[in-house]
Amino acid sequence: MSLKPLDAFRHLDLNSVKELPDSYAWSTADGCPSSCSSEPVPVINLEDLNAIKHVGHACKTWGVFQLINHGIPTDLLNNMEASGRKLFSLPIQQKLKAARSPDGLSGYGVARISSFFPKLMWSEGFTIIGSPHEHAEKLWPQDYKKEMNKLANRLMWLILGSLGITRGDINWAGPGGELKEASPALQLNSYPACPDPDRAMGLGAHTDSTLLTILHQNNTSGLQVHREGFGWITVKPIAGALVVNVGDLLHILSNGLYTSVLHRAIVNQTQHRFSIAYLYGPPSNVRISPLSKLTDNVHPPLYRSVTWSEYLGTKAKHFNKALSFVRLCAPMNDFVDTNDHNSVLVG
Numbered sequence: 001m002s003l004k005p006l007d008a009f010r011h012l013d014l015n016s017v018k019e020l021p022d023s024y025a026w027s028t029a030d031g032c033p034s035s036c037s038s039e040p041v042p043v044i045n046l047e048d049l050n051a052i053k054h055v056g057h058a059c060k061t062w063g064v065f066q067l068i069n070h071g072i073p074t075d076l077l078n079n080m081e082a083s084g085r086k087l088f089s090l091p092i093q094q095k096l097k098a099a100r101s102p103d104g105l106s107g108y109g110v111a112r113i114s115s116f117f118p119k120l121m122w123s124e125g126f127t128i129i130g131s132p133h134e135h136a137e138k139l140w141p142q143d144y145k146k147e148m149n150k151l152a153n154r155l156m157w158l159i160l161g162s163l164g165i166t167r168g169d170i171n172w173a174g175p176g177g178e179l180k181e182a183s184p185a186l187q188l189n190s191y192p193a194c195p196d197p198d199r200a201m202g203l204g205a206h207t208d209s210t211l212l213t214i215l216h217q218n219n220t221s222g223l224q225v226h227r228e229g230f231g232w233i234t235v236k237p238i239a240g241a242l243v244v245n246v247g248d249l250l251h252i253l254s255n256g257l258y259t260s261v262l263h264r265a266i267v268n269q270t271q272h273r274f275s276i277a278y279l280y281g282p283p284s285n286v287r288i289s290p291l292s293k294l295t296d297n298v299h300p301p302l303y304r305s306v307t308w309s310e311y312l313g314t315k316a317k318h319f320n321k322a323l324s325f326v327r328l329c330a331p332m333n334d335f336v337d338t339n340d341h342n343s344v345l346v347g
């Protein structure tokens with residue numbers, strides 16, 4: 001049975017709970033974390049001359065990689081983390097003043113995906129989309145936005161380049177080759193230490209509805225990615241590294257050649273974990289569909305075109321089945337699209 005959206009908005013101050021309430025106790029059937037493989041997620045040095053080759057391989061086989069020498073100043077990452085920590089340490093009544101409305105996008109609350117899971121998640125989040133107000137400007141400094149956008153652009157061209165795509169193939173690239181972006185979104189996630197972490201879940205298994213997500217995780221383990229044939233794999237924090245996830249829109253754009261990665265966050269008993277996700281997508285009027293250079297008679301387009309907001313609507317309704325909902329045809333015999341995440345609750 002899934003929870004009604006309103007139930008998901010009843011907040012507990014997770015920092016002060018001494019025993020795991022039943023509503024937060026996941027069983028293995030609910031997707032509770034079990035064993036985990038130790039296969040290391042690829043680490044890519046952005047300054048490496050062969051970065052394009054490594055990025056292509058990582059996107060194809062994993063849908064995720066850790067990025068070093070990315071050029072984002074450490075101070076900027078530390079400042080963002082400090083601002084986020086300050087925000088989450090406010091009393092719950094204060095945070096609830098900025099609560100996201102049940103149908104809204106921005107604000108404080110439990111993960112939007114909560115209603116698709118039978119139990120509550122051991123986390124709280126703050127979603128910032130655009131920054132119309134002065135307080136959001138302070139939380140999300142312009143420098144951070146500018147730097148992350150620059151990096152996301154650079155990564156997108158590297159990824160597209162690894163597919164043989166050039167500037168003329170992307171109709172939403174500006175004259176200088178810059179990819180125009182939609183109102184960027186930032187997701188701050190906080191996972192307080194948990195009294196019974198083996199029965200709790202920080203953020204349930206999901207893919208991001210983005211082109212790319214760039215994640216800064218503090219020095220605390222918790223992020224796990226799912227890889228076909230390997231199971232769940234922990235993304236071990238590397239000081240200063242950023243984690244880059246392939247999102248569903250890049251999956252569609254690449255006609256399934258690069259797979260969006262299923263991931264989740266687990267919690268622990270002693271450390272407060274914190275992460276910041278920069279969610280990068282196309283401008284709202286742009287329709288994303290498989291690039292024509294990547295399709296032919298043998299490889300027909302597998303997905304219909306969607307705008308980011310249309311896709312977010314599909315995701316809000318169908319969650320991990322959203323990719324299947326925009327799918328045009330069944331996979332060819334020899335082409336198994338591993339990322340139609342229809343049964344993802346397995347731990």
Ligand SMILES: C=C1C[C@]23C[C@@]1(O)CC[C@H]2[C@@]12CCC[C@@](C)(C(=O)O1)[C@H]2[C@@H]3C(=O)O
Pocket residue numbers: 105111112113127185187206207208209210277279312315
């Ligand atoms: C742009 C977006 C992607 C996101 C939904 C949102 O409107 C803002 C929050 C994003 C986030 C972050 C946590 C996981 C996720 C699945 C969720 O519930 O909210 C993603 C959404 C997504 O990628 O679909």
Ligand SMILES: O=C(O)CCC(=O)C(=O)O
Pocket residue numbers: 187189203208215217222223263264265274275277
């Ligand atoms: O906290 C994490 O490591 C994962 C966060 C995440 O998946 C998200 O914000 O979309």
Ligand SMILES: [Fe+2]
Pocket residue numbers: 206207208213263
């Ligand atoms: Fe995510």
